Amino acid sequence: MIHILRTTLSSLCLLLAAVWTTTAVAAETEDIIKYRQGVMTSVGGHMAAIAQIVRGKVDYADDLVYHAESITRSMQTVESLFPKDTDFGETRALDAIWSQADKFKQVSDEGRAATSAFRDAVKANDKAAFAARFKAVVDSCKACHKDFREKKEQ
Amino acid sequence: MPQGFPRKERTVVVIRGLPRGLILLCVILAGAAPVARGAALLERGEYLVHAGGCTNCHTDEQGVYLAGGRALSTPFGIFYAPNITPHRRHGIGGWTDAEFLRAMKAGLAPDGDNYYPAFPYVAYAGMRREDVLAVKAYLDSIPPVAQPNRPHQLPWYLRFRPGLWLWKWRYLSLPAPGTIRGPDPVRQRGAYLVNALAHCGECHTPRDWFGGLIDARRHAGTVTGPDGDVVPNITPDRKTGIGKWSSDDLVYYLQNGLTPDGDSAGGPMAEVIDNVTSRLTKPDLQAIVRYVLSLPPIENSLRSSQSKTERDPYEY
Numbered sequence: 001m002i003h004i005l006r007t008t009l010s011s012l013c014l015l016l017a018a019v020w021t022t023t024a025v026a027a028e029t030e031d032i033i034k035y036r037q038g039v040m041t042s043v044g045g046h047m048a049a050i051a052q053i054v055r056g057k058v059d060y061a062d063d064l065v066y067h068a069e070s071i072t073r074s075m076q077t078v079e080s081l082f083p084k085d086t087d088f089g090e091t092r093a094l095d096a097i098w099s100q101a102d103k104f105k106q107v108s109d110e111g112r113a114a115t116s117a118f119r120d121a122v123k124a125n126d127k128a129a130f131a132a133r134f135k136a137v138v139d140s141c142k143a144c145h146k147d148f149r150e151k152k153e154q
Numbered sequence: 155m156p157q158g159f160p161r162k163e164r165t166v167v168v169i170r171g172l173p174r175g176l177i178l179l180c181v182i183l184a185g186a187a188p189v190a191r192g193a194a195l196l197e198r199g200e201y202l203v204h205a206g207g208c209t210n211c212h213t214d215e216q217g218v219y220l221a222g223g224r225a226l227s228t229p230f231g232i233f234y235a236p237n238i239t240p241h242r243r244h245g246i247g248g249w250t251d252a253e254f255l256r257a258m259k260a261g262l263a264p265d266g267d268n269y270y271p272a273f274p275y276v277a278y279a280g281m282r283r284e285d286v287l288a289v290k291a292y293l294d295s296i297p298p299v300a301q302p303n304r305p306h307q308l309p310w311y312l313r314f315r316p317g318l319w320l321w322k323w324r325y326l327s328l329p330a331p332g333t334i335r336g337p338d339p340v341r342q343r344g345a346y347l348v349n350a351l352a353h354c355g356e357c358h359t360p361r362d363w364f365g366g367l368i369d370a371r372r373h374a375g376t377v378t379g380p381d382g383d384v385v386p387n388i389t390p391d392r393k394t395g396i397g398k399w400s401s402d403d404l405v406y407y408l409q410n411g412l413t414p415d416g417d418s419a420g421g422p423m424a425e426v427i428d429n430v431t432s433r434l435t436k437p438d439l440q441a442i443v444r445y446v447l448s449l450p451p452i453e454n455s456l457r458s459s460q461s462k463t464e465r466d467p468y469e470y
Contacts, residue, residue: 043416044415044416044417046416047412047416047417047418048414048415048416051414055406138411138412139411141411141418142411142424142428143424145419145420145421145424146420146421146425149420149421150421151383151384151420151421151422
């Protein structure tokens with residue numbers, strides 16, 4: 001009798017624990033994905049704003065340092081947005097991020113270098129270098145999105 | 155006035171000399187295009203190789219320039235782009251002008267075999283003869299690479315190449331793509347670049363059961379593009395196409411890969427921007443944009459029905 005009670009109770013507890021941990025982990029993954037998308041969206045917003053200024057469409061040159069600092073800061077820790085196995089759920093992150101970790105690290109480094117160089121040019125008000133360095137930033141976005149982001153559904 | 159002509163005479167000389175100079179300039183300009191030789195011909199050929207998207211498929215990701223090897227997954231099988239360096243055994247070394255023209259415009263190998271239309275000869279059929287020959291001159295000038303070609307992976311029923319005669323009879327037809335009517339030379343140049351060279355429609359147009367482009371849906375996008383990708387609608391429909399983009403934004407996108415909302419191109423279009431459009435001159439990009447924005451808008455949403463329609467525009 002005691003034996004039956006013990007097995008039933010322990011199974012129940014183990015089952016509950018398993019359910020609790022999986023849902024907890026799943027929730028955490030989803031939250032990371034949401035955060036990641038928030039960061040990426042903000043970078044996109046800064047990029048759109050910078051493009052308008054650099055292309056000479058608008059005259060908000062005073063804001064350029066703020067935009068450049070923001071994207072540079074986000075790129076500093078960009079890999080941390082992609083903890084292992086966060087390619088499940090509502091995300092376009094591809095498994096290649098983890099299966100080709102070296103290459104992912106390399107494009108992340110490029111992103112860091114390109115954004116820092118652009119920010120330095122902005123801070124030094126080196127207008128001659130703006131266009132080329134901004135293009136390098138866009139190239140680094142493109143290089144990563146080419147191999148590590150699922151093609152967009154329109 | 156110790157030297158030169160008296161004032162009056164000098165003016166006369168300038169005026170007399172002007173038309174002569176203009177005529178000479180016109181002769182040089184007119185002559186330059188069709189009979190470019192030497193360095194100018196090679197330069198033009200190289201530009202056309204990029205405009206025609208040759209490097210995009212014929213150079214593998216880490217591979218040697220134009221030595222082939224890149225895989226193209228399609229619903230019909232996997233095609234491997236061949237070596238087009240002038241290597242005599244593995245490439246296209248030793249081909250005559252006539253053989254090269256026949257390959258590019260009729261999809262025929264020197265031995266008479268049909269090429270599969272993964273090689274976009276349906277588009278290249280619209281290329282001007284002198285442009286094809288400039289491409290050949292350039293390809294003959296690059297270093298030959300001894301890289302053997304990989305055979306395509308196709309189901310048994312598609313391995314019978316003479317069957318392609320029927321396909322060609324249906325789809326390789328006149329009028330040649332890239333030539334449009336109308337008074338606007340810029341738009342004409344755009345049509346030539348889009349349809350005969352860069353062959354945008356080969357990915358951006360849905361295909362029928364036999365792999366031919368559905369002409370009525372040209373450039374309207376497809377959910378079954380190469381490598382199973384969704385390829386966007388690039389007709390100027392305001393809701394589902396690119397009708398809301400300004401010409402300037404489109405030129406900028408083709409140069410850099412940044413969309414007006416700050417997103418960057420990814421996937422295959424990132425490669426096309428790197429290998430093809432970013433290498434074109436600004437006037438050529440403006441011509442492409444003028445032409446594309448003049449296309450009839452086609453409403454074609456590419457969201458799959460089960461996908462969430464309330465999607466955020468950015469998903470990473």
